[in-house]
Amino acid sequence: MTTENHDHAHDGSELLSLDQVTASSPQMQPLARDPKTMETKISALFVLSTLCFVGFGVAYWQDANFWLYGALLGTGMSFVGVGLVAWGKYLMPRGPFVEERHELASTPEERNAFAAALVERGGVTIKRRKVLGTLLGASMGAVGVVSLFPLLRSLGPLPGDTLQKTDWKKGTYLVGSNGRRVHIGTMTVGGSMTVFPEGLQDTDNGQAVDQTMLIRLEPNYPESNPANFKTKTGRENWGPSGYVAYSKLCTHLGCPVGLYEQQLELLVCPCHQSMFNVREAAQPIFGPAPRPLPQLPLAVDANGFLFAADGYTEAVGPGFWERS
Amino acid sequence: MSTTTTPRTKRQAKEAAGPYGNVSRAVNELDDRLGVAKARTFLDKIFPDHWSFMLGEIALYSFVILLLTGVFLTLYFVPSQSSVRIPMDFPYAPLRGQRVSEAFYSTVNMSFNVRCGLLMRQMHHWACDIFVGSIVVHMARVYFTGAFRKPRETNWLIGSTLLILAITNGFLGYSLPDDLVSGTGLRIADSIMLSVPLVGSYLSFFVFGGNFPGTAVIPRFFVLHVLLIPGIIIGLVSAHLFLLVRQKHTQFPGKGRTEKNVVGTPMFPVFIAKTQGFLFITLGVTALLGAFAEINPIWQFGPYDAAKISYAVQPDWYMGFLDGLLRIFPPIEFASFGHTIPLEVFIPAVVFPGIVFNIAMAWPWIERKFTKDNEMHNLLDRPRDVPHRTAFGVAFFSLLAILFIASSTDVLANFFHVSLNTVLWAMRILTILVPIVTYPVTYFLCIEMQEGGRLIGKRKTANIVHRTTEGEYIAEPAAVRPGDGHHELDALPVPSFIEGIDEELEAPHEGELVEPGVRAVTR
Ligand code: FES
Numbered sequence: 059m060t061t062e063n064h065d066h067a068h069d070g071s072e073l074l075s076l077d078q079v080t081a082s083s084p085q086m087q088p089l090a091r092d093p094k095t096m097e098t099k100i101s102a103l104f105v106l107s108t109l110c111f112v113g114f115g116v117a118y119w120q121d122a123n124f125w126l127y128g129a130l131l132g133t134g135m136s137f138v139g140v141g142l143v144a145w146g147k148y149l150m151p152r153g154p155f156v157e158e159r160h161e162l163a164s165t166p167e168e169r170n171a172f173a174a175a176l177v178e179r180g181g182v183t184i185k186r187r188k189v190l191g192t193l194l195g196a197s198m199g200a201v202g203v204v205s206l207f208p209l210l211r212s213l214g215p216l217p218g219d220t221l222q223k224t225d226w227k228k229g230t231y232l233v234g235s236n237g238r239r240v241h242i243g244t245m246t247v248g249g250s251m252t253v254f255p256e257g258l259q260d261t262d263n264g265q266a267v268d269q270t271m272l273i274r275l276e277p278n279y280p281e282s283n284p285a286n287f288k289t290k291t292g293r294e295n296w297g298p299s300g301y302v303a304y305s306k307l308c309t310h311l312g313c314p315v316g317l318y319e320q321q322l323e324l325l326v327c328p329c330h331q332s333m334f335n336v337r338e339a340a341q342p343i344f345g346p347a348p349r350p351l352p353q354l355p356l357a358v359d360a361n362g363f364l365f366a367a368d369g370y371t372e373a374v375g376p377g378f379w380e381r382s
Numbered sequence: 383m384s385t386t387t388t389p390r391t392k393r394q395a396k397e398a399a400g401p402y403g404n405v406s407r408a409v410n411e412l413d414d415r416l417g418v419a420k421a422r423t424f425l426d427k428i429f430p431d432h433w434s435f436m437l438g439e440i441a442l443y444s445f446v447i448l449l450l451t452g453v454f455l456t457l458y459f460v461p462s463q464s465s466v467r468i469p470m471d472f473p474y475a476p477l478r479g480q481r482v483s484e485a486f487y488s489t490v491n492m493s494f495n496v497r498c499g500l501l502m503r504q505m506h507h508w509a510c511d512i513f514v515g516s517i518v519v520h521m522a523r524v525y526f527t528g529a530f531r532k533p534r535e536t537n538w539l540i541g542s543t544l545l546i547l548a549i550t551n552g553f554l555g556y557s558l559p560d561d562l563v564s565g566t567g568l569r570i571a572d573s574i575m576l577s578v579p580l581v582g583s584y585l586s587f588f589v590f591g592g593n594f595p596g597t598a599v600i601p602r603f604f605v606l607h608v609l610l611i612p613g614i615i616i617g618l619v620s621a622h623l624f625l626l627v628r629q630k631h632t633q634f635p636g637k638g639r640t641e642k643n644v645v646g647t648p649m650f651p652v653f654i655a656k657t658q659g660f661l662f663i664t665l666g667v668t669a670l671l672g673a674f675a676e677i678n679p680i681w682q683f684g685p686y687d688a689a690k691i692s693y694a695v696q697p698d699w700y701m702g703f704l705d706g707l708l709r710i711f712p713p714i715e716f717a718s719f720g721h722t723i724p725l726e727v728f729i730p731a732v733v734f735p736g737i738v739f740n741i742a743m744a745w746p747w748i749e750r751k752f753t754k755d756n757e758m759h760n761l762l763d764r765p766r767d768v769p770h771r772t773a774f775g776v777a778f779f780s781l782l783a784i785l786f787i788a789s790s791t792d793v794l795a796n797f798f799h800v801s802l803n804t805v806l807w808a809m810r811i812l813t814i815l816v817p818i819v820t821y822p823v824t825y826f827l828c829i830e831m832q833e834g835g836r837l838i839g840k841r842k843t844a845n846i847v848h849r850t851t852e853g854e855y856i857a858e859p860a861a862v863r864p865g866d867g868h869h870e871l872d873a874l875p876v877p878s879f880i881e882g883i884d885e886e887l888e889a890p891h892e893g894e895l896v897e898p899g900v901r902a903v904t905r
Contacts, residue, residue, distance in 0.1 A: 128673020136666030146655030
């Protein structure tokens with residue numbers, strides 16, 4: 059108590075007691091200098107808001123523009139809000155008022171009684187029945203573990219090696235999104251298109267996993283003499299007639315690497331601007347992507363249509379634990 | 383207590399009920415059953431008058447708006463990934479005849495064919511941005527003024543959990559319409575799950591019910607978005623408010639304010655009027671934003687197609703700092719022993735936010751380690767008086783702000799006509815430099831302000847500066863004008879009556895408490 063009194067003395071004020079409050083105490087007066095004018099202003103706001111809401115009803119009935127609904131509703135609500143705040147702030151007793159905080163903490167005796175109840179009742183019922191307690195614990199533990207099966211395991215199949223594979227196999231024809239096979243005469247140098255394994259162009263997996271960028275880097279050669287475009291040692295035969303194909307899944311976070319910068323011969327990912335050098339095995343030259351885009355080995359059949367000479371030799375897309 | 387003797391006449395019954403007629407009778411009925419009259423002190427609960435206490439209210443009211451508009455949206459949204467063809471008479475021509483998912487179709491359909499549908503959708507989205515934003519600003523207020531200290535650590539924990547839930551639910555809702563931009567967001571979320579060592583691919587398969595994208599994710603996210611997470615949020619908000627009433631408000635130091643009282647305005651009717659006003663203002667502003675500020679126009683993005691990409695991929699603002707760090711983090715994948723850990727994803731997208739939110743949640747305990755302060759605190763700190771806390775907070779927020787800016791490296795490069803590489807390196811350096819610089823700068827600013835700010839609760843008087851003909855500057859205190867002094871009245875206990883306010887009395891002219899012409903200012 060002494061400290062409290064000291065506090066008050068310090069800033070020169072005292073708590074007033076309830077019987078000092080009268081209707082004429084300054085704290086009971088409104089803050090507004092001229093309450094009548096304030097009342098008029100607030101009334102105007104409430105009238106305007108009513109008009110807005112009625113207007114909203116009319117607009118709805120007339121099937122008006124959607125922004126008119128919002129404008130009328132929003133203005134009406136704002137008027138009500140400002141009016142209410144002004145009412146509370148300027149026309150109600152200005153205060154300030156005070157309330158005492160009640161000690162949250164209990165007395166030491168009450169605390170002891172509480173702890174004693176826990177320990178002693180617990181002691182009687184649990185300590186003397188150690189075996190029962192252990193068995194109950196074991197049972198609860200078991201149900202805790204097994205409930206994970208339906209809660210987690212039922213959510214989906216196990217990944218197995220699905221993330222490592224795509225639908226591209228030796229001999230799969232390349233098709234565009236319209237399902238037509240790609241002839242080597244289709245594209246000029248600098249052209250690019252998205253291709254899918256034949257028959258899978260409209261499926262979820264075909265689009266999400268198998269999507270591949272086909273790019274033409276070199277001009278046409280006579281069919282009898284297909285020149286291969288080499289992007290890296292060991293990939294001497296992967297680029298017939300100057301065509302190369304890379305997985306379209308960014309190795310960073312799996313966005314489609316959809317932007318082919320023809321002048322610089324770069325594939326650019328629009329998500330975080332990773333850039334891949336198309337001439338050099340799609341090596342990343344900028345951005346957060348850690349790995350080159352996997353390359354799909356291509357071949358040309360007797361009629362000049364492109365097909366996969368083999369599947370992808372590594373997992374496509376972003377990294378994950380099981381990826382070797 | 384109700385009456386003990388049975389009244390004979392109607393009049394007797396009326397008198398027995400109490401002096402306030404129907405209200406008395408209603409109170410009696412309720413009190414017989416629930417003892418409501420004992421809760422009268424609740425009507426007297428004092429709310430401190432300071433604008434910064436309004437931030438939490440905005441968060442609460444934007445959540446109310448989310449619930450109201452959200453219920454409307456569920457009436458029209460179909461959470462399914464099965465495919466439908468958009469009819470040829472659809473109002474928005476570019477979409478006619480396209481095969482899209484039902485989720486996408488129902489969303490564009492409610493935007494074009496349901497009256498007020500688009501308004502509700504845009505209000506919902508804006509309310510979400512305001513919700514997360516006001517939680518962050520509210521937490522900043524609580525942090526910088528030390529309101530989280532004992533006994534309020536629990537409410538700080540509840541609050542930071544609410545922030546995490548709000549962000550999560552924002553992301554889930556953003557994913558539901560199955561448009562091109564949100565689908566790309568989902569693909570990125572999937573890759574982030576995959577980056578977790580050991581369990582990543584299982585995590586991804588269990589969330590998506592198989593390989594991305596599958597057909598399970600939208601129905602699943604829908605249930606989480608409209609039922610589970612809002613349910614938890616409602617529960618935690620109730621706990622938050624309960625603790626607030628139980629522990630009472632904090633307050634800034636000032637005239638008549640001690641650790642043992644609360645000074646301000648009473649719950650009924652003053653605070654109720656103001657706070658309901660704020661509810662309506664929040665509603666009004668959200669409705670105006672929903673009408674005039676287009677947000678997430680998914681019909682322009684088109685339906686999700688895994689092989690397509692929009693060039694304007696921008697997550698909602700509260701995800702920006704993650705996107706920024708993903709952009710500027712160096713490509714350092716760990717691959718050997720037949721395993722891969724994509725550190726360039728795992729560190730910025732899992733470890734970093736984990737650290738950020740853990741520091742935020744554990745802050746009351748972290749601070750206690752340094753201050754060894756185990757006292758109860760009901761009076762708030764001014765930020766300058768606790769320079770280390772303030773400096774750390776500023777450094778923390780400036781780091782997040784830089785990362786947020788880094789999420790638009792491409793836009794910056796275009797705007798300033800510099801190479802992407804320059805922007806990237808500038809951002810990498812700033813990310814490290816800015817927090818290191820802002821900490822000491824804030825610290826010394828605080829110390830500096832402590833020196834200057836000895837006059838707590840008083841306004842400085844104005845000076846008039848003259849320049850003499852010799853070029854010398856002379857400052858003279860200006861004459862005191864009405865309103866200069868910071869006049870605060872003494873605090874009164876809340877009287878049970880409010881009637882009898884005498885408007886003729888013109889209280890400011892009465893007595894010596896207030897000089898004529900000086901308006902008392904409530905803080
Ligand atoms: S997903 Fe391609 S750069 Fe991030």
